[in-house]
Amino acid sequence: MSHTPSTSAPIKPRTPAGVMELLPPDQIAFQRLLDTIRRNFERFGFLPVETPVMELSEVLLTKSGGETERQVYFVQSTGALEKADSGRPELALRFDLTVPLARYVAEHEHELAFPFRRYQMQRVYRGERQQRGRFREFYQCDIDVIGKDSLSVRFDAEMPAVIHAVFSEMAIGKFTIQLNNRKLMRGFFEAQGVSDPEQQALVLREVDKLDKRGEEHVRDTLTGEGFGLPTATVAAILDFVKVRSTSHADAMARLDALGDGDGNDALREGVAELREVLELVRALGVPENHYALNFSIARGLDYYTGTVYETILDAYPQIGSICSGGRYENLASHYTKSKLPGVGISIGLTRLFWQLREAGVIDVADSTVQAMVALMDADGLPDALDIARRLRAGGINTEVQMEPRKLGKQFQYASRAGIRFVVLAGEDEQARGVVAVKDLKREEQFEVARDQLASTLKVELEQSRALEGR
Amino acid sequence: MSHTPSTSAPIKPRTPAGVMELLPPDQIAFQRLLDTIRRNFERFGFLPVETPVMELSEVLLTKSGGETERQVYFVQSTGALEKADSGRPELALRFDLTVPLARYVAEHEHELAFPFRRYQMQRVYRGERQQRGRFREFYQCDIDVIGKDSLSVRFDAEMPAVIHAVFSEMAIGKFTIQLNNRKLMRGFFEAQGVSDPEQQALVLREVDKLDKRGEEHVRDTLTGEGFGLPTATVAAILDFVKVRSTSHADAMARLDALGDGDGNDALREGVAELREVLELVRALGVPENHYALNFSIARGLDYYTGTVYETILDAYPQIGSICSGGRYENLASHYTKSKLPGVGISIGLTRLFWQLREAGVIDVADSTVQAMVALMDADGLPDALDIARRLRAGGINTEVQMEPRKLGKQFQYASRAGIRFVVLAGEDEQARGVVAVKDLKREEQFEVARDQLASTLKVELEQSRALEGR
Numbered sequence: 016m017s018h019t020p021s022t023s024a025p026i027k028p029r030t031p032a033g034v035m036e037l038l039p040p041d042q043i044a045f046q047r048l049l050d051t052i053r054r055n056f057e058r059f060g061f062l063p064v065e066t067p068v069m070e071l072s073e074v075l076l077t078k079s080g081g082e083t084e085r086q087v088y089f090v091q092s093t094g095a096l097e098k099a100d101s102g103r104p105e106l107a108l109r110f111d112l113t114v115p116l117a118r119y120v121a122e123h124e125h126e127l128a129f130p131f132r133r134y135q136m137q138r139v140y141r142g143e144r145q146q147r148g149r150f151r152e153f154y155q156c157d158i159d160v161i162g163k164d165s166l167s168v169r170f171d172a173e174m175p176a177v178i179h180a181v182f183s184e185m186a187i188g189k190f191t192i193q194l195n196n197r198k199l200m201r202g203f204f205e206a207q208g209v210s211d212p213e214q215q216a217l218v219l220r221e222v223d224k225l226d227k228r229g230e231e232h233v234r235d236t237l238t239g240e241g242f243g244l245p246t247a248t249v250a251a252i253l254d255f256v257k258v259r260s261t262s263h264a265d266a267m268a269r270l271d272a273l274g275d276g277d278g279n280d281a282l283r284e285g286v287a288e289l290r291e292v293l294e295l296v297r298a299l300g301v302p303e304n305h306y307a308l309n310f311s312i313a314r315g316l317d318y319y320t321g322t323v324y325e326t327i328l329d330a331y332p333q334i335g336s337i338c339s340g341g342r343y344e345n346l347a348s349h350y351t352k353s354k355l356p357g358v359g360i361s362i363g364l365t366r367l368f369w370q371l372r373e374a375g376v377i378d379v380a381d382s383t384v385q386a387m388v389a390l391m392d393a394d395g396l397p398d399a400l401d402i403a404r405r406l407r408a409g410g411i412n413t414e415v416q417m418e419p420r421k422l423g424k425q426f427q428y429a430s431r432a433g434i435r436f437v438v439l440a441g442e443d444e445q446a447r448g449v450v451a452v453k454d455l456k457r458e459e460q461f462e463v464a465r466d467q468l469a470s471t472l473k474v475e476l477e478q479s480r481a482l483e484g485r
Numbered sequence: 486m487s488h489t490p491s492t493s494a495p496i497k498p499r500t501p502a503g504v505m506e507l508l509p510p511d512q513i514a515f516q517r518l519l520d521t522i523r524r525n526f527e528r529f530g531f532l533p534v535e536t537p538v539m540e541l542s543e544v545l546l547t548k549s550g551g552e553t554e555r556q557v558y559f560v561q562s563t564g565a566l567e568k569a570d571s572g573r574p575e576l577a578l579r580f581d582l583t584v585p586l587a588r589y590v591a592e593h594e595h596e597l598a599f600p601f602r603r604y605q606m607q608r609v610y611r612g613e614r615q616q617r618g619r620f621r622e623f624y625q626c627d628i629d630v631i632g633k634d635s636l637s638v639r640f641d642a643e644m645p646a647v648i649h650a651v652f653s654e655m656a657i658g659k660f661t662i663q664l665n666n667r668k669l670m671r672g673f674f675e676a677q678g679v680s681d682p683e684q685q686a687l688v689l690r691e692v693d694k695l696d697k698r699g700e701e702h703v704r705d706t707l708t709g710e711g712f713g714l715p716t717a718t719v720a721a722i723l724d725f726v727k728v729r730s731t732s733h734a735d736a737m738a739r740l741d742a743l744g745d746g747d748g749n750d751a752l753r754e755g756v757a758e759l760r761e762v763l764e765l766v767r768a769l770g771v772p773e774n775h776y777a778l779n780f781s782i783a784r785g786l787d788y789y790t791g792t793v794y795e796t797i798l799d800a801y802p803q804i805g806s807i808c809s810g811g812r813y814e815n816l817a818s819h820y821t822k823s824k825l826p827g828v829g830i831s832i833g834l835t836r837l838f839w840q841l842r843e844a845g846v847i848d849v850a851d852s853t854v855q856a857m858v859a860l861m862d863a864d865g866l867p868d869a870l871d872i873a874r875r876l877r878a879g880g881i882n883t884e885v886q887m888e889p890r891k892l893g894k895q896f897q898y899a900s901r902a903g904i905r906f907v908v909l910a911g912e913d914e915q916a917r918g919v920v921a922v923k924d925l926k927r928e929e930q931f932e933v934a935r936d937q938l939a940s941t942l943k944v945e946l947e948q949s950r951a952l953e954g955r
Contacts, residue, residue, distance in 0.1 A: 026544055028592040028820035031576055034537035036589070038596055039603070042533045058877045060854045060884025063512045067504035067622050068538060068608065069558075074496055088539075088560050090578070092612035096559060106501055108560070119506070122498040126508055128902055132884065133509065138538065142562035152537050169866065169887040180877070298867035300874040350498035384530045396639065397768035404770040407528045407650070414530025414602065417639040432598055 033143060033151035035365050040433065044380040045368055048185060049136060052156045052362060055180040056134035059173060061158045064133045066115040068140075072107045074118055077349040086110060086141045108140035112157045112361070113346075120161055121350030129163040130170065136364075148373075150365050159359030161346055166356045168288045171322040171342055172295030174360050178326055178338050179301045181362070187376050189329040190337070192301070193259075193309035194292065197319050197341070199273070199285025200310070203255055206279050207248050218242065219313045222256050256311040263303040266293055270308075285321075292322055320344045324360060334370045338362045382433035383412055386472060389425045389439045390416040402438060402450060402468070409469020411436075411476075430455055436472055440465075503613060503621035505835050510903065514850040515838055518655060519606060522626045522832060525650040526604035529643060531628045534603045536585040538610075542577045544588055547819040556580060556611045578610035582627045582831070583816075590631055591820030599633040600640065606834075618843075620835050629829030631816055636826045638758045641792040641812055642765030644830050648796055648808050649771045651832070657846050659799040660807070662771070663729075663779035664762065667789050667811070669743070669755025670780070673725055676749050677718050688712065689783045692726050726781040733773040736763055740778075755791075762792055790814045794830060804840045808832045852903035853882055856942060859895045859909045860886040868910060872920060872938070876908070879939020881946075900925055906942055910935075 030036050037045055057063075069090050076084055089104035109115050112135045120131060136156040143149045158177060160170045175192045182190050204215045221236050230253060236242065237249045244252075260266035270290050276283030289308070296306055314323045321342030328334055340360030347355050371377045386406055388399045399415050406413040414434065416425050422439075429437050437453040444450055449462045454475070463471045500506050507515055527533075539560050546554055559574035579585050582605045590601060606626040613619045628647060630640045645662045652660050674685045691706050700723060706712065707719045714722075730736035740760050746753030759778070766776055784793045791812035798804055810830030817825050841847045856876055858869045869885050876883040884904065886895050892909075899907050907923045914920055919932045924945070933941045 025591075025818075025820050025822060026547055028544060028588040028817070029541065030537055030588075030592075031539055031541050034539065036536055037534075038593060039532035039534060042535060045535075046533050057853045057882045058880075060857075060882060062509035062853060063516050064507075064509060065512060065515075066506055067500055069501055069504065069610075069622065071499065071501050074498060077496055085563050088562055088576075089566060090558050090560055091574070092558055093555050094612070096574070104561075104566070106558075118498040118500075121495075122500075123508060128898060130887075140539075142564070152539065167888045172870075173885075173887075176874075295866065295870060298870040300871070300878075347498070348495075350495050352495060383527045383532060387530075396765065400642075400765060400768040401770070404646075408770075410528075412527045412530060415643075417600075417643075418637045428598060 031151070032145050033149065035150055035153070035369060040379055040382070041372070043383055044377055045364075047380055048364060048368060049154070049156070051184050052181055052364070053134070053136060055177060055184060056136075056156075056158055058180065059132075059158075059177050061132045061134040064116070064119060064135045065137060066109070066112075066119055066135070068108055068138070069106045070109055070115060070118065072103050072105060074350075075107050075109065075114060076103075077114075083110065086143065088140045088142055110141050111139050112137065112155050113159075113359075116157070116159060116161075117347035117355075118350055120355060121347040121353075124163075124351060124353060129161065130166060131161045132158070133161075134158045138365075148366065148369055150369075153363060153365030156362040156364050157359060159346075159357050161355050161357040164354050164356075166358065168291055168321065168342070169295060171288070171358050172292045172299060174322075174324055174340060174358060175292075175296045175301055175306050176299035178324070178360060179305055182326065182338070187328065187371055188331070190305065191327050191329055192306045192338075193312055193325045193327060194289065194306060195308065195310055195312040195323050196285040196289045197313075197321055197323060198281045199289060200313065202276060202279045202282025202285055203273075203310075204252075206277075206282060207251055209244070209248070209252075214242075216313075218244075218252065222252065222311060223313075225253075225256070225311070258308060258310040260308040263293065263297055263306075266306075266308045288321055314339060314341055318343055322358065328376075331370075331374055331376070334367075334374065337367050379433070381435065384414050384432060384434045385476060386411050386413045386436040386438055387425070387429045387432075387434045388413060388415045389422060389429075389437055390419050391422070391439065391441050393419050395440070398440060398445065402440060402465070405465070406438070406469050406472070409473060411469050411472050426453070426455075435476075438468065501621070502615055503619065505620055505623070505839060510849055510852070511842070513853055514847055515834075517850055518834060518838060519624070519626070521654050522651055522834070523604070523606060525647060525654060526606075526626075526628055528650065529602075529628075529647050531602045531604040534586070534589060534605045535607060536579070536582075536589055536605070538578055538608070539576045540579055540585060540588065542573050542575060544820075545577050545579065545584055546573075547584075553580065556613065558610045558612060580611050581609050582607065582625050583629075583829075586627070586629060586631075587817035587825075588820055590825060591817040591823075594633075594821060594823060599631065600636060601631045602628070603631075604628045608835075618836065618839055620839075623833060623835035626832040626834050627829060629816075629827050631825050631827040634824050634826075636828065638761055638791065638812070639765055641758070641828050642762045642769060644792075644794055644810060644828060645762075645766045645771055645776050646769035648794070648830060649775055652796070652808070657798065657841055658801070660775065661797050661799055662776045662808075663782055663795045663797060664759065664776060665778065665780055665782040665793050666755040666759045667783075667791055667793060668751045669759060670783065672746060672749045672752025672755055673743075673780075674722075676747075676752060677721055679714070679718070679722075684712075686783075688714075688722065692722065692781060693783075695723075695726070695781070728778060728780040730778040733763065733767055733776075736776075736778045758791055784809060784811055788813055792828065798846075801840075801844050801846070804837075804844065807837050849903070851905065854884050854902060854904045855946060856881050856883045856906040856908055857895070857899045857902075857904045858883060858885045859892060859899075859907055860889050861892070861909065861911050863889050865910070868915065872908060872910060872935070875935070876939050876942070879943060881906075881939055881942050896923070896925075905946075908938065 088108040090106040091104045138152050139155050143151050178192050221233055225233055234249055237244050260269050270286050273286050312323050312325050319341035323341035325336035326338040342358040344356055345354055346357050388403050390399050403413045403415045435456045439451045451462055453460045558578040560576040561574045608622050609625050613621050648662050691703050695703055707714050730739050740756050743756050782793050782795050789811035793811035795806035796808040812828040814826055815824055816827050858873050860869050873883045873885045905926045909921045919934055921932055923930045
């Protein structure tokens with residue numbers, strides 16, 4: 016599959032619309048975020064899974080003809096294209112990680128231990144309308160716990176703890192994990208006489224416009240012709256969805272205020288679940304200023320059935336939720352008769368990275384290259400390579416200048432590339448068994464014995480890391 | 486994009502043919518290989534790049550109608566499918582990482598520092614004929630150094646050093662990096678009167694059958710009707726391609742034996758390049774029993790122009806090359822008029838993993854989960870979560886049993902999952918401020934103070950890692 020030079024005019028090198036491709040400094044920053052997420056997912060005992068990007072259309076698109084399918088990318092080999100079969104192509108790209116998880120768990124049901132805790136961090140594909148900040152290829156970073164037959168609500172408490180660990184380490188500013196419960200919501204609406212799930216969904220869609228349109232507009236709509244809800248009901252709904260707790264005690268008080276449901280089972284169960292989840296979130300060490308009740312959170316009404324989560328960056332609420340998810344009743348009903356309830360969260364990292372960069376929250380990362388061995392003259396190369404070998408053996412990521420250039424150019428290169436240490440060994444240093452090190456970050460120079468070079472730089476790097484709280 | 490439960494018969498959950506999907510223990514082992522490769526690529530100063538899986542067909546398939554295009558997967562959104570446009574679809578999946586690299590470097594030429602050192606570890610797609618051990622989706626792990634206008638042959642010496650670092654750390658057995666040089670080869674064949682590049686290719690293809698068909702068969706073919714080469718020429722060719730050096734000194738002697746080319750520039754240059762590369766490979770600390778000349782290595786004749794590499798597992802030669810590459814003259818002639826010479830290597834990790842597993846070379850990896858906090862009774866959960874919080878804060882990957890089960894079941898779960906430490910805190914331990922730890926690997930139990938739990942397990946894990954040479 017090599018390519019031979021052509022003599023024709025060059026083809027303009029470019030990527031398709033709607034994909035994010037980064038230059039190395041940004042790719043390093045992105046990779047650090049991926050690593051942070053993975054490290055914390057593993058810290059909480061989640062196991063890695065990767066699935067193929069292509070799934071069988073028949074398996075992927077169990078619900079055909081819907082909005083989902085309109086955004087799906089289909090895949091065809093040349094052979095299939097030539098046959099010009101008019102049917103739906105056999106293969107399609109995954110559009111999320113949830114359907115592949117359902118397929119995976121159902122397929123390997125008898126080889127997995129339940130509750131099955133998996134993380135998956137891969138790209139997904141959606142034929143989104145072209146728009147700034149919307150991507151057709153993007154990373155999702157998901158965790159889910161899947162139970163067989165049942166899964167205690169206690170697992171719902173782990174999600175905020177993972178979210179807290181991930182975003183604390185990302186150091187992108189103060190965030191709040193907002194919780195709600197679909198049962199509580201349903202019970203509340205039923206108590207208000209809004210019992211039809213479809214009507215609940217429509218009311219919630221209106222309520223979602225509170226921030227944009229203002230309270231008066233929403234109240235007018237809900238009491239108006241289309242909905243025709245009584246004024247008192249609308250007032251109660253608006254009071255309810257505006258609930259945001261300000262502390263753990265306040266959250267508990269808000270739940271107490273809802274009472275025991277007065278025979279309304281959904282409300283009673285929702286309150287009990289949220290209470291248990293909040294107590295365990297606290298036991299898991301999540302600081303109370305990092306979580307709150309938010310009774311306006313609904314998320315995919317037909318999918319989530321219990322706890323639901325959203326995560327807001329306090330200083331950038333306009334970014335929206337940076338990590339969301341919830342509890343669902345049955346993961347894989349399309350593929351198995353086993354009941355597989357679960358709870359999970361998802362981070363859309365490509366969009367989040369783009370938003371954080373736009374907001375100026377992401378610093379330029381240090382290069383992955385930590386040291387560069389400069390080359391004084393061509394004859395010095397074997398010695399420079401030996402120095403590099405020692406550095407690498409000592410765990411320092413090292414590049415060597417393989418071709419002699421003016422020293423000024425070499426320093427300029429290191430500086431532009433974000434490489435921190437430049438190592439030099441001229442004849443004088445060689446004779447004395449030392450090397451000269453220029454620390455471009457601290458703007459200072461020092462000499463160190465050859466056999467202590469790697470350990471010295473290692474200490475310097477670890478000190479900086481500790482100082483910067485990483 | 487959620488999915489609602491259906492009442493119809495379940496769809497059989499399965500993946501398309503030709504993809505590799507792993508259960509978590511194998512996925513952990515696979516991830517460890519990816520991590521090892523990445524760590525070593527970074528150690529040698531290569532920078533990360535990721536490109537979109539979809540490229541514009543026009544950009545990807547600069548050479549249309551060839552074998553390449555027959556294996557390409559095209560991508561179409563539903564909208565494009567509906568239009569039933571009979572032309573070539575606009576998007577296609579990458580089939581390697583070299584063409585995307587060429588496109589990337591040409592596109593970002595003015596934003597990159599040259600020599601540009603990049604690594605890329607992503608999946609690629611080929612519509613391979615269905616066959617055991619052949620994959621349609623597989624990881625490639627590539628490094629390349631790209632120069633602008635020129636790139637010293639010295640960079641060719643870095644590749645064996647990276648290969649040596651990667652596979653030493655992988656600990657999959659003794660391997661040999663075999664080197665050859667296309668110029669030397671071309672010069673030799675010219676000296677034998679086989680000057681036509683196409684004839685050289687045909688001769689090499691026959692020579693490639695030495696192992697399978699035996700020397701006599703190859704000799705008969707080359708002296709026979711189709712080729713009609715003189716017996717002496719064939720003898721010289723067979724002697725040449727059988728060259729394998731046994732030490733650094735032997736390699737140098739073999740090169741000396743080829744002389745200065747007698748006015749044959751290609752031979753002279755090839756010998757000089759190989760000599761310089763071998764000297765620098767040694768300076769980079771690659772042990773001499775890990776590299777050798779092999780004059781039969783050709784690899785993609787129309788693409789590589791200088792040094793070429795293959796890597797063989799000494800105990801499993803039948804696996805073939807586990808890491809290959811070489812020097813090329815011009816990376817991106819389709820996209821830019823700039824001359825961009827480079828050198829690179831590639832590891833096809835999916836196939837390699839499959840082969841190593843088949844050969845029994847890959848051990849079952851330890852789980853990513855290092856500790857499990859057992860649950861004695863439901864009331865103990867907040868305490869168990871607090872113990873887990875301390876463990877995680879101390880860098881130990883920890884799972885908590887969230888639901889009370891018989892202790893025997895909990896131990897069984899940990900054991901099956903490959904979790905090493907089970908932590909218990911009954912009333913007695915709680916009263917004394919300690920926890921009990923069962924080390925399932927060493928089959929021993931000990932008590933440790935709560936506030937020293939994480940640091941104690943960390944030390945145990947690091948000692949094991951040191952003992953196992955990881």
